[in-house]
Amino acid sequence: MNDMSKRNTQLRRNTIAKLVDEQGEVSVEKLSEQFETSEVTIRKDLAILEKSGLLLRRYGGAIALPKDVVEDELDKKVSNRKLSLAKAAASLIREHNRIVIDSGSTTAALIDQLNDKRGLIVMTNSLNVANALNALESEPTLLMTGGTWDAHSESFQGQVAESVLRSYDFDQLFIGADGVDLERGTTTFNELVGLSKVMAEVSREVIVMIESDKVGRRIPNLELAWDTIDVLVTDNLLTDEQAESIESKGVRVIRAS
Numbered sequence: 001m002n003d004m005s006k007r008n009t010q011l012r013r014n015t016i017a018k019l020v021d022e023q024g025e026v027s028v029e030k031l032s033e034q035f036e037t038s039e040v041t042i043r044k045d046l047a048i049l050e051k052s053g054l055l056l057r058r059y060g061g062a063i064a065l066p067k068d069v070v071e072d073e074l075d076k077k078v079s080n081r082k083l084s085l086a087k088a089a090a091s092l093i094r095e096h097n098r099i100v101i102d103s104g105s106t107t108a109a110l111i112d113q114l115n116d117k118r119g120l121i122v123m124t125n126s127l128n129v130a131n132a133l134n135a136l137e138s139e140p141t142l143l144m145t146g147g148t149w150d151a152h153s154e155s156f157q158g159q160v161a162e163s164v165l166r167s168y169d170f171d172q173l174f175i176g177a178d179g180v181d182l183e184r185g186t187t188t189f190n191e192l193v194g195l196s197k198v199m200a201e202v203s204r205e206v207i208v209m210i211e212s213d214k215v216g217r218r219i220p221n222l223e224l225a226w227d228t229i230d231v232l233v234t235d236n237l238l239t240d241e242q243a244e245s246i247e248s249k250g251v252r253v254i255r256a257s
Helices: 003-023 028-035 039-051 067-076 080-090 127-134 159-166 194-201 240-247
Strands: 025-027 056-058 061-063 098-101 121-124 141-144 148-150 155-157 170-175 179-181 185-188 203-209 221-225 231-235 252-256
Touching: 003 025, 003 028, 003 039, 003 061, 025 028, 028 039, 028 061, 039 056, 039 061, 039 127, 080 203, 080 231, 080 252, 121 127, 127 141, 155 194, 159 194, 170 194, 194 203, 194 221, 240 252
Parallel strands: 098 121, 098 170, 121 141, 170 203, 203 231, 231 252
Antiparallel strands: 025 061, 056 061, 148 155, 179 185, 185 221
């Protein structure tokens, strides 16, 4: 998308957000006529505005958010740290790459950074990630693992998901973690670690996205050992000593500013 069409898209979305705020309700059909663009494009606009917490989609259009919901949504907004991690991680992705994005709020922040990447094929085990990918104008090819829904991790897990993953191969895996054990690797509170290991097996490059305050947390379950991880993307609050310890395991460390 060139700069002009990016500006036009942003302007259109800002105008739609104002219209919903003023009128309380808008329809896809009328917006399509007003902006002389397709209904598919308007639906994508509404999906992205809903994800940003600016409106609620309803059949055939959208409605304004109740004020108490607006406050909740602002609290949930992606933190600046997650955003800087997402930008750094996205810079590692080439157009036409085949990637896996694991469930989690840190990896989900990556989605908004993919709009200028053409021809991506993206596999995920997360409905939230799948919905966000589906709203992208760059229209990546979306693959879902399927499997058994795990309410705790809000993702698909289990043998079906594992066998689906094994029927493909990928350039990159983007995965989060609950903690980093400087000696062993990434750790998690979730006891279901089988799918993470398969995701890493089927990907040529494994990229862990994690905030620095999770480094050194004592969490029992090892998720990915250092010898399966290629890159760790974190923030610039990671100490030099911690970075050196991780790099000594053969892992490239990127500290996002």
